[in-house]
Amino acid sequence: MDDLRRLHPGKAFVYSVGDSVKGTPLWVIAVAARKPESHVTLRPELKFVGNMHGNEVVGRELIIRFARHLLDNYGVLENVTKLVNHSRIHLMPTMNPDGFDAAIMGECTGVTGRANAKDMDLNRNFPDAFDSSHSPQRQKETQLVMDWAMTTQFVLSANMHGGALVANYPFDNYANSDGYTARYSISPDDALFRKMAYTYSKYNLPMKKSAEFESGVTNGAQWYPLPGGMQDWMYLKGGCMELTLEVSDCKYPLYEQIDGFWNDNRDSMLSFLYKGFIGVKGIVKDANNNPLSDVRVSVVGRGEVVSRTTPSGEFWRLLLPGRHSLKFKSGNSGATFVNLTLPEFEDFDPNAAVIIDVVLGGDAAVTVSETTPATESVTEKITPVSVVGTEEVGTITMPENSAVEVFPRKQYLSGMIVIIFLIIRI
Numbered sequence: 271m272d273d274l275r276r277l278h279p280g281k282a283f284v285y286s287v288g289d290s291v292k293g294t295p296l297w298v299i300a301v302a303a304r305k306p307e308s309h310v311t312l313r314p315e316l317k318f319v320g321n322m323h324g325n326e327v328v329g330r331e332l333i334i335r336f337a338r339h340l341l342d343n344y345g346v347l348e349n350v351t352k353l354v355n356h357s358r359i360h361l362m363p364t365m366n367p368d369g370f371d372a373a374i375m376g377e378c379t380g381v382t383g384r385a386n387a388k389d390m391d392l393n394r395n396f397p398d399a400f401d402s403s404h405s406p407q408r409q410k411e412t413q414l415v416m417d418w419a420m421t422t423q424f425v426l427s428a429n430m431h432g433g434a435l436v437a438n439y440p441f442d443n444y445a446n447s448d449g450y451t452a453r454y455s456i457s458p459d460d461a462l463f464r465k466m467a468y469t470y471s472k473y474n475l476p477m478k479k480s481a482e483f484e485s486g487v488t489n490g491a492q493w494y495p496l497p498g499g500m501q502d503w504m505y506l507k508g509g510c511m512e513l514t515l516e517v518s519d520c521k522y523p524l525y526e527q528i529d530g531f532w533n534d535n536r537d538s539m540l541s542f543l544y545k546g547f548i549g550v551k552g553i554v555k556d557a558n559n560n561p562l563s564d565v566r567v568s569v570v571g572r573g574e575v576v577s578r579t580t581p582s583g584e585f586w587r588l589l590l591p592g593r594h595s596l597k598f599k600s601g602n603s604g605a606t607f608v609n610l611t612l613p614e615f616e617d618f619d620p621n622a623a624v625i626i627d628v629v630l631g632g633d634a635a636v637t638v639s640e641t642t643p644a645t646e647s648v649t650e651k652i653t654p655v656s657v658v659g660t661e662e663v664g665t666i667t668m669p670e671n672s673a674v675e676v677f678p679r680k681q682y683l684s685g686m687i688v689i690i691f692l693i694i695r696i
């Protein structure tokens with residue numbers, strides 16, 4: 271990774287999120303066309319994490335190759351260039367370096383090196399949303415990744431494993447699970463998660479043609495339930511949609527097989543990250559144009575998934591095309607709702623997201639304005655937005671999928687929301 275950083279100054283930044291139990295850094299290489307060392311307003315932060323199970327090594331190699339692919343082909347391949355121009359991609363090849371050190375090349379099955387140095391399975395080590403009694407001792411590597419996700423607002427992520435060939439999406443667990451009964455555990459964003467998983471398998475032929483999993487995708491708990499997994503935590507607590515990708519039937523194949531795995535996964539990895547550009551994003555401000563941090567952002571009907579605005583007031587919400595109602599809530603003040611219709615998107619469109627500014631507070635009349643972009647009218651999406659209104663805390667119980675009906679007409683004129691389409695290209 272250091273070689274890549276030296277070869278591509280200004281586009282790669284290498285950092286560690288901290289050390290493993292045995293003191294090995296958990297390295298990350300961040301790739302972006304500019305300022306790879308820092309966040310840029312509204313530029314989505316995307317990531318791949320590999321080798322969480324130390325003996326599942328293909329993901330580790332894929333992630334290193336992906337870093338090289340992005341850097342070597344920036345300015346050469348259009349889809350690579352657009353991705354690197356419009357996002358920052360964080361690549362952690364190894365979340366469990368101690369387990370990797372213990373793993374044995376050529377062992378396709380088995381568990382030598384799976385756990386960390388304290389013999390704990392890191393993908394059972396996160397807080398569980400369905401089972402509060404699941405509380406194994408938090409491992410250093412787990413805590414480091416949780417802290418990483420709390421200090422960087424990731425938008426989209428995948429966690430690479432081995433031992434099967436499938437794109438697995440939340441939830442991994444369900445309430446009152448007996449620990450082994452497989453059952454579909456549907457998440458509020460099920461349709462979008464399925465779309466993401468299909469996007470991955472679509473470009474990975476062996477995965478797509480899986481004999482075990484239809485189209486190479488599965489709901490996590492439908493395969494088998496597990497408590498304390500990373501993807502459920504990342505989705506519900508990290509504000510980041512995450513898949514678990516099983517990228518090789520053999521956990522630790524011989525090195526000469528890696529070229530084949532790379533060819534199978536390269537386009538999937540690229541197309542998957544483009545899903546970080548869909549939906550809606552923007553900045554929440556107060557009436558004096560100051561960005562508001564820690565505003566809770568959710569989608570009506572999916573209230574259990576709540577993200578929070580960054581210190582710069584930014585939010586991202588990946589969503590499928592169609593009509594959605596967003597809810598913004600700051601502290602104990604009333605909630606503000608914004609309705610919008612999101613357009614269809616292409617597989618490789620870095621400008622697919624609708625960008626809005628939301629102003630909370632004040633008591634003036636509602637103002638809504640839209641701006642048409644001056645350039646690139648072909649790719650820019652301008653979407654009708656309607657302001658639904660505001661509510662006082664606790665005065666309305668939101669029924670599922672019926673946001674519009676619960677608001678009296680007069681509320682269109684109460685509160686103040688200004689929505690402006692920003693023309694921001696990052």
Ligand SMILES: [Zn+2]
Nearest residue numbers: 323326431432
């Ligand atoms: Zn695994």
